[in-house]
Amino acid sequence: MGDPLSEIAGAATPLELVLRAAGPYLDGLGDRKVHDRSVDGLLAELDGPLPDEGEGGPESIERLLGIGTRAATHSSGPRFFHLVVGGATPAAMAADWTASLLDQVSGLWVSSPLAAHMETTVLRWLKDLFGLPASFGGVLTPSATLAHVTGLACARTWWAERHGADVASQGLAGLPPMPVFSSGLVHPSTRKALQILGHGRDTLRTFSRDDTGALDLAALEGALADLDGAPAILVGNVGEVHSGDSDPIGALADLRDRYGCWLHVDGAFGLFAALSPRTAHLTDGVARADSVTADGHKWLNVPYESGFSFVRDAAFPSRAFGGWGVSYLPEAAGGQVDYNVLGPESSRRARALPIWATLRAYGREGHRAMVERHLDIAAHLGRRIEEAPDLELRAPVRLSIVCFRYRPPGVPDDRLDELNALLGEALLADGRVYAGTSTYRGRKVFRPAIVNWRTTTDDVDLLLDVLRELGPALAARLGGSSG
Ligand SMILES: *Cc1c(COP(=O)(O)O)cnc(C)c1O
Numbered sequence: 387m388g389d390p391l392s393e394i395a396g397a398a399t400p401l402e403l404v405l406r407a408a409g410p411y412l413d414g415l416g417d418r419k420v421h422d423r424s425v426d427g428l429l430a431e432l433d434g435p436l437p438d439e440g441e442g443g444p445e446s447i448e449r450l451l452g453i454g455t456r457a458a459t460h461s462s463g464p465r466f467f468h469l470v471v472g473g474a475t476p477a478a479m480a481a482d483w484t485a486s487l488l489d490q491v492s493g494l495w496v497s498s499p500l501a502a503h504m505e506t507t508v509l510r511w512l513k514d515l516f517g518l519p520a521s522f523g524g525v526l527t528p529s530a531t532l533a534h535v536t537g538l539a540c541a542r543t544w545w546a547e548r549h550g551a552d553v554a555s556q557g558l559a560g561l562p563p564m565p566v567f568s569s570g571l572v573h574p575s576t577r578k579a580l581q582i583l584g585h586g587r588d589t590l591r592t593f594s595r596d597d598t599g600a601l602d603l604a605a606l607e608g609a610l611a612d613l614d615g616a617p618a619i620l621v622g623n624v625g626e627v628h629s630g631d632s633d634p635i636g637a638l639a640d641l642r643d644r645y646g647c648w649l650h651v652d653g654a655f656g657l658f659a660a661l662s663p664r665t666a667h668l669t670d671g672v673a674r675a676d677s678v679t680a681d682g683h684k685w686l687n688v689p690y691e692s693g694f695s696f697v698r699d700a701a702f703p704s705r706a707f708g709g710w711g712v713s714y715l716p717e718a719a720g721g722q723v724d725y726n727v728l729g730p731e732s733s734r735r736a737r738a739l740p741i742w743a744t745l746r747a748y749g750r751e752g753h754r755a756m757v758e759r760h761l762d763i764a765a766h767l768g769r770r771i772e773e774a775p776d777l778e779l780r781a782p783v784r785l786s787i788v789c790f791r792y793r794p795p796g797v798p799d800d801r802l803d804e805l806n807a808l809l810g811e812a813l814l815a816d817g818r819v820y821a822g823t824s825t826y827r828g829r830k831v832f833r834p835a836i837v838n839w840r841t842t843t844d845d846v847d848l849l850l851d852v853l854r855e856l857g858p859a860l861a862a863r864l865g866g867s868s869g
Contacts, residue, residue, distance in 0.1 A: 393443050400447040401487075407451045415463035416840065419817035428457045461820070462689075464841040467834030467849065468814075468822040470627060470655050470684050470787070474740075475839050478688040481743030490736040493726025495718040501736040502723050508741040512694055515750060516653075516660045516680070518673055523700025525729040526737050528691035530654040530681045534579035536695035536729045537677030540702035541619045541648040542583060544676075548617040554706055558584055565613060566590045567606055568621035569633050570599025573652055576621055590621070597827045598781070599626065601633045603641075610645040620649045624669055625656020628826040628833045630785030632656055636671030651675040654693075655837060658685035659785060661754045664761060668784070685757065685786075685837045688740040695729065703728040760786040760836045767834070767846040776854070780826055786836045788846075789826055792857050796865040803830040805857075805864050812856045819849045 393399070431453055440446070460466070462473040474482065492501035509524040527533045545564055546553035553561070564585050568576065570592045577587035592599070593606040610618060620642055624632040635651060642649040651657075651672050657680040659665035660672070672678060675698065682692025697703055708727035718724045726732045745753070768783035771790045781789040791806045807830050810823035821834040834849060 388440060390443075396443075400443040403444060403447050403451060407455055411455050415460055418460055418463065420461065420463060420466050420820040421459045421814070421817045422456070423815060423817060425456045428453045459820075462838070462840075464838055464845045465819045465848065466838065467836065467846075468820040470835040470837060472684045472687040473838040473840055474689040475687045475744045475748065477747035478686075478740040478744040481740040482689045484743075485736045485739040488736065488739075492734050492736040492738075493732055494715065494724050495722040496716050498736065499722070501738060502718075502725060504736070504738040504742050505725055506723055508738045508745065509694070509696075511745050512680075512741070513696065515745075515753070516657050516672070516678075517666075517669070518678065518696055519698075521700070522678075522696045522698055523703055523728070524694060524696040525703060525725055526682075526741070527693040527695050527729055528731070528737075529575075529683070529693040530573075530652070530679050531575040531578055531693075532730055533679035533681075533693040533695035534576050534650075534652065535582055536703065536707075537650045537679055537697060538576075538579050538583055538619070539706040539730070540677055540697050540699075541650055542585070543702055543706045544648050544699075545617045545619060554709060562616075563589055565609075565616070565618035566621060567609060567618060568592050569601035569606075569623060570594035570597075571601070571623040571626040571631055571633055572599075572621055573623065573627060573654065575654075576650075576652060598629065598631060600631065601638075603634070603637055607641060607645075610641060610647070613645070615646070618645070618647045620647045622649060622651045622671075622675065623656070624651060624653040624659065624672065625785055625787075627835070628787065628789050628824060628831065629781035630656070630783070630787040631781070632659075632668045632784075634671070635669070635675065639671045639674035642674075642676070648677070649675045650677045650679070652679050654679060654681045655684040655835075656785060658753075658757050661750075661757045662761065664758065665785065682737075682741055685760075686741065686744065686753070687756070687837070687839045688744055692737050692741065756839050757786075760841070763836050763841060763843055763846055764788050766843050767836075767849075770847070770850060774850070776857070777850070780829060780831050787833055788836075789831050789833045791829060791831045792853060792861075794857060794861045794865075797861050798865070801864045805860055806830040806832070808860050808864075809853060809857055812860065813852060816852060816856060819845070819852050821849060 461471050490501040491497035495502045549561055551561055577590055581587040593602040595602045620638050622633045622635045622638045638649055660669040678696040680694045682688040683690045704727050764783050764786045767788045771777040771779045776794040777790055778793045779790050792809050797805055821832050823830055824833055
């Protein structure tokens with residue numbers, strides 16, 4: 387087997403193999419372990435030297451499926467509560483395959499009116515879904531991190547203009563450090579975006595009232611007053627990744643108006659609070675922001691990679707990312723958009739397709755129902771933890787994240803961090819349910835996030851069952867050794 391041209395007549399044969407494997411894989415997702423370490427040995431079968439003679443498409447895909455469907459972390463199943471990870475709705479999954487089938491060059495109108503037109507449509511739908519003004523500009527990105535890069539690149543374009551500089555053309559030389567202020571709820575991806583943009587991740591200053599990270603509005607206002615009118619960037623956060631806590635975005639927007647700032651909001655998953663009347667108040671004020679980040683691969687349940695950046699003044703993205711000035715890139719005219727000049731990517735995949743399909747398939751109501759089911763499941767888990775003598779809730783349940791730790795009687799307080807860390811390792815080794823540990827308010831905690839469309843109450847009940855199955859032996863070890 388050699389040249390791919392020899393497979394031109396059966397180009398869909400490898401795809402048929404994927405389709406045949408997909409049914410049993412998806413049907414079995416609810417029953418299998420999230421990750422089965424006993425099959426990690428299969429990974430070695432991926433190795434070996436670069437083949438001189440290829441084995442052909444069908445054979446290579448059979449091999450991939452044989453290893454992949456077993457050795458993968460089945461994070462699109464219902465019990466992956468580690469990090470904030472969504473699944474893929476049936477429509478989103480199929481549309482993602484379609485994006486590969488059609489393989490659109492999605493940066494330019496001329497190379498794919500289909501992808502560009504659909505991107506404009508889904509951005510309009512998403513603004514509607516989140517209650518953002520239709521006049522906002524926007525672009526689809528691979529992730530929230532890259533949406534931060536997009537929004538903060540616009541912010542610094544605005545900031546540099548205030549200093550009389552054209553940063554897109556001339557860079558940062560000669561400019562003072564850019565003041566970026568947030569609360570302690572800020573996600574590390576915001577620092578990463580500043581790092582990528584050349585501002586340095588440690589230049590971000592946080593103002594917190596206490597160890598929850600909650601915004602100290604007065605201290606922030608003091609710092610703004612100290613700037614004496616120099617422009618600054620404010621970062622507001624909706625949905626912190628341990629507690630689901632959010633900043634008062636309206637109050638930040640008031641400061642922006644008073645002091646002349648740019649307000650960037652990180653609502654990677656928290657922006658979906660806008661979908662339910664029960665939580666929409668958490669997003670109050672986001673419509674007043676200058677730039678807004680959210681993720682598709684979390685609470686929208688489209689496959690990786692999917693993020694969104696919205697920018698109030700639609701002129702900024704092209705100022706931050708455009709201006710290539712090369713003759714082979716035609717400029718789109720009249721209502722046609724070239725998305726490759728509106729964000730950090732140039733060549734890019736048609737990631738509008740799965741977003742379009744899931745919104746067409748389930749609509750505003752279907753996505754609201756999913757968000758509310760997750761709120762209910764998180765509330766149920768929070769109640770069970772509060773009632774349990776051996777578990778301790780570490781933050782009020784505000785969204786779809788539940789922060790708690792294992793605290794069985796008999797284990798001294800100063801061994802609880804060690805116990806929870808060991809229990810976290812044991813949980814991942816067991817593999818039936820995944821939830822990560824982290825440190826929140828100085829204590830080792832679990833922080834399962836419920837954002838997958840498949841997850842039910844039974845799945846979070848199983849998390850507690852497994853923790854209680856694994857916990858006592860570890861507790862006995864630590865309780866006993868402390869004497
Ligand atoms: C997940 C997350 C991010 C980063 O998202 P990526 O898509 O992984 O880049 C940023 N902010 C918050 C609040 C998040 O939950």
